[in-house]
Amino acid sequence: MLTITLTCAFIFYQTLVTTAKLLNLRALRREVPVEFQAWYDPARFSRSKAYLAANTMFSLVAGWAGLGCLLAFWFLGGFQRLDVLVRGFGRGPIVSGLLYFALLFAAHEVLSLPFAVYHTFALEERFGFNRTSAPTFILDRLKEWMLTAFLGLPLGWVMLWCFTRFGALAWVYAWLAVAAGSLTMLYFAPKFILPLFYKMTPLAAGEARDSLTALCAREQFPLRDLYVIDGSRRSARANAFFTGFGRNKCIALFDTLIDKHTVPELSAVLAHEIGHAKKGHIWKSLLASQASLCGFFVLASWIVPQPALLAAFGVTRFSYYAGFVLFALALRPLGIVFSVLSCYVSRRYEFAADQFAARAVGDPEPLISALKKLSKDNLANLMPHPLLVNLQFTHPPVLHRIAALRGRFGVTEPAEQAPLTGT
Numbered sequence: 001m002l003t004i005t006l007t008c009a010f011i012f013y014q015t016l017v018t019t020a021k022l023l024n025l026r027a028l029r030r031e032v033p034v035e036f037q038a039w040y041d042p043a044r045f046s047r048s049k050a051y052l053a054a055n056t057m058f059s060l061v062a063g064w065a066g067l068g069c070l071l072a073f074w075f076l077g078g079f080q081r082l083d084v085l086v087r088g089f090g091r092g093p094i095v096s097g098l099l100y101f102a103l104l105f106a107a108h109e110v111l112s113l114p115f116a117v118y119h120t121f122a123l124e125e126r127f128g129f130n131r132t133s134a135p136t137f138i139l140d141r142l143k144e145w146m147l148t149a150f151l152g153l154p155l156g157w158v159m160l161w162c163f164t165r166f167g168a169l170a171w172v173y174a175w176l177a178v179a180a181g182s183l184t185m186l187y188f189a190p191k192f193i194l195p196l197f198y199k200m201t202p203l204a205a206g207e208a209r210d211s212l213t214a215l216c217a218r219e220q221f222p223l224r225d226l227y228v229i230d231g232s233r234r235s236a237r238a239n240a241f242f243t244g245f246g247r248n249k250c251i252a253l254f255d256t257l258i259d260k261h262t263v264p265e266l267s268a269v270l271a272h273e274i275g276h277a278k279k280g281h282i283w284k285s286l287l288a289s290q291a292s293l294c295g296f297f298v299l300a301s302w303i304v305p306q307p308a309l310l311a312a313f314g315v316t317r318f319s320y321y322a323g324f325v326l327f328a329l330a331l332r333p334l335g336i337v338f339s340v341l342s343c344y345v346s347r348r349y350e351f352a353a354d355q356f357a358a359r360a361v362g363d364p365e366p367l368i369s370a371l372k373k374l375s376k377d378n379l380a381n382l383m384p385h386p387l388l389v390n391l392q393f394t395h396p397p398v399l400h401r402i403a404a405l406r407g408r409f410g411v412t413e414p415a416e417q418a419p420l421t422g423t
Contacts, residue, residue: 002312009333097321171297198229268367275356
């Protein structure tokens with residue numbers, strides 16, 4: 001019974017996502033929204049729609065292929081066969097568990113690699129976004145795998161050790177250990193992890209640095225440094241992000257962002273990132289993630305030992321390592337509820353950070369201009385369907401953000417705004 005329930009849940013989840021994405025395609029308009037008519041000519045607007053269609057088809061093929069591989073592995077007894085294989089080495093429950101995790105991860109990477117190659121070197125290349133060379137792509141993958149092994153194997157060892165040693169209180173120790181590891185990684189990310197993938201240099205002296213530094217001082221925002229990262233080596237897309245915490249926090253600006261935006265626009269983008277920190281979004285998100293991690297271990301301590309879970313996936317002998325993998329899989333369809341909630345909260349945070357940025361620079365127009373440039377340069381879908389927004393969007397659609405900025409500051413033009421349904 002549980003096998004049928006879980007199978008239906010997986011198929012329902014993928015069907016729901018598929019429906020949302022197809023509705024998103026059907027919702028495309030023929031005309032450029034009034035707000036963007038000075039930014040999108042008809043050719044570029046058609047190109048943005050073609051990009052959305054190509055990305056949508058790619059994601060649907062990848063999603064259904066992934067589900068098909070999971071169900072095939074499941075019903076052909078893959079979880080059981082893998083368990084027999086790792087037990088055959090006679091290395092004990094913890095080493096066997098780490099091997100179980102590693103082999104499943106390796107299989108996932110082998111299956112997903114062709115899709116990653118196609119997305120980077122075919123789809124993104126076709127629309128002018130890709131700047132990643134084959135050697136860079138390969139080196140990035142090798143670094144990701146080594147980083148996963150370096151960080152994941154010790155955390156997996158600690159988790160399995162706690163559950164094999166501490167019984168009913170194992171979830172407490174496992175949660176504390178994994179939480180400590182994730183916080184440590186977050187703290188040291190700007191210094192040790194990001195430089196593995198990007199060349200990071202302090203923003204050079206000049207008008208931009210003077211303006212951004214003055215903004216930080218005016219907002220009493222202590223910052224270790226403003227970094228420029230060489231995002232142009234991999235993509236034509238522009239971005240900025242906040243990373244680290246405590247005394248080790250920094251804001252990274254892509255070189256593509258600096259090249260394409262004016263100093264007032266850069267100040268507005270930086271103010272937006274500062275707004276997330278000043279309004280407590282960083283800590284709130286961090287606490288929420290740790291609370292969900294705690295909930296995962298609490299539920300796991302109760303559900304993993306249940307014989308029905310392993311039996312539903314065809315595994316005949318109990319082990320914590322197989323139980324954790326299967327429990328995480330079983331939670332995936334239920335994750336839609338948490339995804340909708342977390343996306344909703346994230347969109348609220350983005351609205352609040354936008355308002356902070358507009359107040360910090362004294363005018364909403366620089367941020368509005370930056371949002372328009374980013375949308376144009378990234379061929380963004382200007383009016384996504386509300387169902388897809390609710391399911392997957394961590395940022396509000398750009399027209400909603402502009403409407404909120406103009407409404408908050410009493411600006412009455414231009415005329416057309418998208419309805420705020422679904423945000």
